[in-house]
Amino acid sequence: MSTSITALSLSIDNDRTTAILTDNNSTVTTLNNYAAFVQGFKVSYNSSESPLTFTMINSNYPAPYADLLTAKDGQWQFTYNTDGWYKFRYIAAPVWVSLTSYSQYDIVYDATVDAFYQADLAYSGASAPSAVPASFTQVTDLEAVLLTIGTATDPGNIYYEEFDTITRVNTNKGFGDAAIVAALELCGDCTRTEDVELYELLGVMVDAMALADGRDYFVKGEKISRRAERLI
Amino acid sequence: MALLDYASIRYQAEEKLIDLAVEVSEASSIKKVKAKLDQAVKIRYLLKAIEASSTYITSKGLASIYQCLQYTAEVTDFPVAPELGVTSTPTILLGIPGADGADGADGAQGPAGPTGPAGSGSVTVTLTGQTLTQFTVDALENLASPYDIAVRWDVYATRTDTAGVAIFGTVIGAMTNSGGINSFSDVSTIGSTTAYFDVFENNPEISLRFNRAAGAETWLVHVKRYIITDFTLA
Numbered sequence: 001m002s003t004s005i006t007a008l009s010l011s012i013d014n015d016r017t018t019a020i021l022t023d024n025n026s027t028v029t030t031l032n033n034y035a036a037f038v039q040g041f042k043v044s045y046n047s048s049e050s051p052l053t054f055t056m057i058n059s060n061y062p063a064p065y066a067d068l069l070t071a072k073d074g075q076w077q078f079t080y081n082t083d084g085w086y087k088f089r090y091i092a093a094p095v096w097v098s099l100t101s102y103s104q105y106d107i108v109y110d111a112t113v114d115a116f117y118q119a120d121l122a123y124s125g126a127s128a129p130s131a132v133p134a135s136f137t138q139v140t141d142l143e144a145v146l147l148t149i150g151t152a153t154d155p156g157n158i159y160y161e162e163f164d165t166i167t168r169v170n171t172n173k174g175f176g177d178a179a180i181v182a183a184l185e186l187c188g189d190c191t192r193t194e195d196v197e198l199y200e201l202l203g204v205m206v207d208a209m210a211l212a213d214g215r216d217y218f219v220k221g222e223k224i225s226r227r228a229e230r231l232i
Numbered sequence: 233m234a235l236l237d238y239a240s241i242r243y244q245a246e247e248k249l250i251d252l253a254v255e256v257s258e259a260s261s262i263k264k265v266k267a268k269l270d271q272a273v274k275i276r277y278l279l280k281a282i283e284a285s286s287t288y289i290t291s292k293g294l295a296s297i298y299q300c301l302q303y304t305a306e307v308t309d310f311p312v313a314p315e316l317g318v319t320s321t322p323t324i325l326l327g328i329p330g331a332d333g334a335d336g337a338d339g340a341q342g343p344a345g346p347t348g349p350a351g352s353g354s355v356t357v358t359l360t361g362q363t364l365t366q367f368t369v370d371a372l373e374n375l376a377s378p379y380d381i382a383v384r385w386d387v388y389a390t391r392t393d394t395a396g397v398a399i400f401g402t403v404i405g406a407m408t409n410s411g412g413i414n415s416f417s418d419v420s421t422i423g424s425t426t427a428y429f430d431v432f433e434n435n436p437e438i439s440l441r442f443n444r445a446a447g448a449e450t451w452l453v454h455v456k457r458y459i460i461t462d463f464t465l466a
Contacts, residue, residue, distance in 0.1 A: 201262065204272045207279070208253030211246050220254045227257035 002149050002156055008038075008088055008163040012080055016169045020057070021088060023074035025159070033095040034159075035109035036074050037116050039142045043085040043164075045222040052078045052086075083170045083209075084225035085218045089142035091116075092159040098126045105148075107139060107155045118145070118155065166213035166221035168206055174232025175202040202228060241298050242282065245305035249275045274304045382406035382460035385440045387429050389453040404460075405431035405438045427451070 007025035012018070023036050041049035054076040093116055096108035101124040109116050110129045117129035117136040129136035139145060146162060148154050178199035205228040212221035252272035259265040278301040282294070289297075301307070388400040427444040442453055 200273045200276075201256070201269060204249065204253050204269065204276050205257070207276055208250045208272075211250050215250075217250060220250055224253050224257045 001154055002158045002160055005092075005159045005161055007036075007092070007159070007161050008090055010086065010088075010163075010165055010167070012167065012169050016173065017080055019078055019080040019167075021054075021076045021078070023090070025092060033097070034092045035095055035111075035116070036090060036092045037109075037139070037142065038074075038076055038088060038090050040076070040078065040086065040088045042082070043087050043218070043222065045085075045219050045226070047219070049087065054078050080167075080169075082225075083167050083229055085222040086165055086167060088161075088163040089146060090161045090163065091142060091145060093155070094157060096129055098128075099124060103156065105153050105155050106157045107145065108136075115139075164216065164218050166209050166218060166225065168209045168213075168225065168228075170232065171202060171206050171209060171225065171228040174228065175199070175206045177232070178202050198231065202231065205231075238294075238298055241302050241305075241307050242279070244307045245275050245279060245301050248272075248305040248307070249279070271304065275301065278304060383438070384458045384460060385429070386456045386458075387440070387442075387453070388455075389427070389429075389442065389451050391449060392452050393450045399427060399429075401429075403429045403431060403440060405440070406460075 005025060007023055009022050009024055011020050011022065013020075021038065021040065023038075025036070038054065040052035040054065042052060043049050055078070057075050057077045091107065093107040093109050096102075096110050096117070102108060102119050102122065104119055104122050106119045107116055108119070108129055112128045113130040115130065116139040118139050119129075119135060120137055121135045123129075123132065123135045125132065125135075130138070145155065145158075146160060149160065178195065181195045182199040205224050209221050209224050209228070212218070212224065249272055252268050252275070256262065256265045256269050256272065262269065278297055281297055282301070383405050385403045385405075386401075387403060389398065391397040427442075427449075430441050430443065431438055432441050440455065440457075442451070444451060
């Protein structure tokens with residue numbers, strides 16, 4: 001059966017326009033010649049997914065797919081537009097080697113075409129998977145692959161992760177800005193103004209988004225994100 | 233305040249904060265949910281106080297904050313199993329049974345039963361001829377090999393004009409298929425030379441025949457027939 005790991009982390013730069021997904025995979029450090037494949041999505045509160053466009057910024061292989069895990073330094077960059085629910089699907093599969101035996105449903109990385117292939121049949125030939133369409137099908141949808149985990153068609157030879165998170169950098173920035181405005185009022189006991197109320201409202205939302213992220217309440221976190229970004 | 237479960241109060245207060253934030257976010261106007269927002273703000277401040285000041289305030293002060301948080305967040309359901317009491321056996325009062333109801337209407341007629349086995353009656357033969365007379369007692373229809381390969385007759389015949397004279401036994405007739413020609417085998421003949429049963433061929437049928445000597449004899453013949461069907465042995 002395929003192995004679940006924790007490999008991914010997300011960082012967002014200070015101007016909140018660029019996000020970097022980093023492969024921190026340490027589980028397969030003893031393995032060589034693995035390649036990683038990542039797909040990312042911005043998810044709405046009703047779970048519809050909009051794909052993200054990645055740029056590979058640190059890899060031994062070209063974009064958009066692979067990070068050869070002998071280096072374990074893969075980083076995928078995408079343009080950050082909004083807070084909320086993000087979902088990333090990740091697999092690490094062995095690089096295909098000629099005349100090596102692969103079982104049915106195994107997934108391999110074909111370096112000749114920079115793509116991943118799943119074996120429809122057991123295979124041990126000398127031709128690259130991309131050249132044997134009768135035995136291999138190109139992997140283009142990681143959700144479909146991850147749905148087979150634990151079933152009869154489990155690839156069995158991959159490491160995988162599905163990573164969800166609620167980002168809140170824009171809301172945090174708005175919260176900070178509201179705090180500055182509220183602080184300038186220099187009034188300790190007067191009735192709270194609209195600025196103070198905005199500060200308190202964003203404070204509640206920022207904390208609630210953090211709690212929702214920690215407790216995997218992604219739909220709730222996304223709903224709060226959408227409202228928060230209308231306020232800032 | 234030792235009875236308070238701080239961790240559960242904090243956890244539930246955080247859950248409440250998330251739910252209130254969602255309600256505020258989904259509202260068309262913040263003013264419509266002002267009370268919920270105020271409640272969320274208070275919960276948040278209390279949580280911040282616990283988070284930031286727990287190392288500086290006394291245990292009594294901390295307990296007061298948690299008590300206030302419990303009240304503000306409406307934390308009333310502690311995550312502990314309720315104590316279940318023993319349920320007493322209910323008293324059941326039985327009333328006096330009422331009168332029997334009227335009989336129901338007759339049911340519909342049931343389906344017809346299966347067809348019974350073929351019967352075989354007795355045949356009374358009364359002959360007054362002077363020579364040996366042959367009389368077909370029982371003729372089979374199309375006893376074609378190899379499907380119905382043989383027939384057995386249990387026979388019993390008594391003279392009705394003379395007491396104490398009777399013949400009885402079993403006669404077996406068979407049709408075989410050899411080179412496309414049907415033949416028969418009479419494997420049993422019983423009785424006296426002047427009265428006996430035999431089998432004769434009437435291709436593709438065979439028949440049981442009763443023979444008796446000429447004369448003014450009268451016989452009562454009883455026959456029961458059994459078809460010997462084909463069982464193929466592997």
